[in-house]
Amino acid sequence: MRVLVTAGPTREPLDPVRFLGNRSSGRMGYSIARALLARGHEVILVSGPTSLKPPKGVVLEAVETGRQMLTACRKHWKTCDALFGVAAVADYRPAKVSKRKLKKTENVSKTLELVSNPDILATLARSKGKRLAFGFALESGSGLTEALRKLRDKNLDWIALNGPEAQGSKISSLRVLGADGSDHLLGPANKEALARTLVRTALGSNY
Numbered sequence: 001m002r003v004l005v006t007a008g009p010t011r012e013p014l015d016p017v018r019f020l021g022n023r024s025s026g027r028m029g030y031s032i033a034r035a036l037l038a039r040g041h042e043v044i045l046v047s048g049p050t051s052l053k054p055p056k057g058v059v060l061e062a063v064e065t066g067r068q069m070l071t072a073c074r075k076h077w078k079t080c081d082a083l084f085g086v087a088a089v090a091d092y093r094p095a096k097v098s099k100r101k102l103k104k105t106e107n108v109s110k111t112l113e114l115v116s117n118p119d120i121l122a123t124l125a126r127s128k129g130k131r132l133a134f135g136f137a138l139e140s141g142s143g144l145t146e147a148l149r150k151l152r153d154k155n156l157d158w159i160a161l162n163g164p165e166a167q168g169s170k171i172s173s174l175r176v177l178g179a180d181g182s183d184h185l186l187g188p189a190n191k192e193a194l195a196r197t198l199v200r201t202a203l204g205s206n207y
């Protein structure tokens with residue numbers, strides 16, 4: 001299969017030197033890409049800025065912002081059979097990007113105005129047809145209700161529920177919920193092992 005994977009954080013610029021970002025390392029997305037490659041799939045990895053080495057054999061599209069990520073994903077989604085939305089996309093971006101560095105004397109940004117970013121996973125999964133869409137739900141509480149809501153609202157086949165401690169950590173656990181009502185607890189394990197089990201769970205043993 002040809003599989004599209006989003007990974008890493010996004011950076012939403014404020015001026016030429018500053019951005020809004022988050023703590024995502026990209027490790028989970030890159031591990032999923034590696035697990036897919038190891039099973040013989042073709043992988044397009046659309047990644048925000050990370051310090052990770054791209055897995056060997058992957059087609060890498062490096063992007064910075066959420067909107068760039070959506071554009072790159074749209075281009076590839078037409079020819080892909082499955083999607084793993086793993087990126088920690090910023091939900092908001094600054095309403096204005098200053099062409100020059102904002103000065104503290106100017107008092108321009110005492111209040112930062114933000115506008116919504118597109119939801120990449122939901123946008124792509126809307127037109128998925130029979131293709132497979134896998135997403136994550138990063139929740140700070142127990143999160144089960146929210147994860148099930150995202151599974152349904154974003155038209156996904158699978159959603160993996162995890163907590164904020166997963167960002168940047170090496171060992172974590174996941175609860176993987178299927179649109180068919182299935183419920184799997186994976187881990188605790190390192191992200192490489194977790195990614196392999198996750199891919200096997202989502203694609204079944206035939207793929």
Ligand code: CTP
Pocket residue numbers: 006066085086087088089090091117118119120121122134135136137138139150
């Ligand atoms: N996602 C995305 N584009 C966005 C936001 C999220 O593709 N702009 C994807 C993530 O890759 C993840 C899933 O949607 O697979 C859920 O992300 P999460 O941050 O848990 O939830 P949100 O939908 O952003 O909702 P909220 O922040 O309100 O919990």
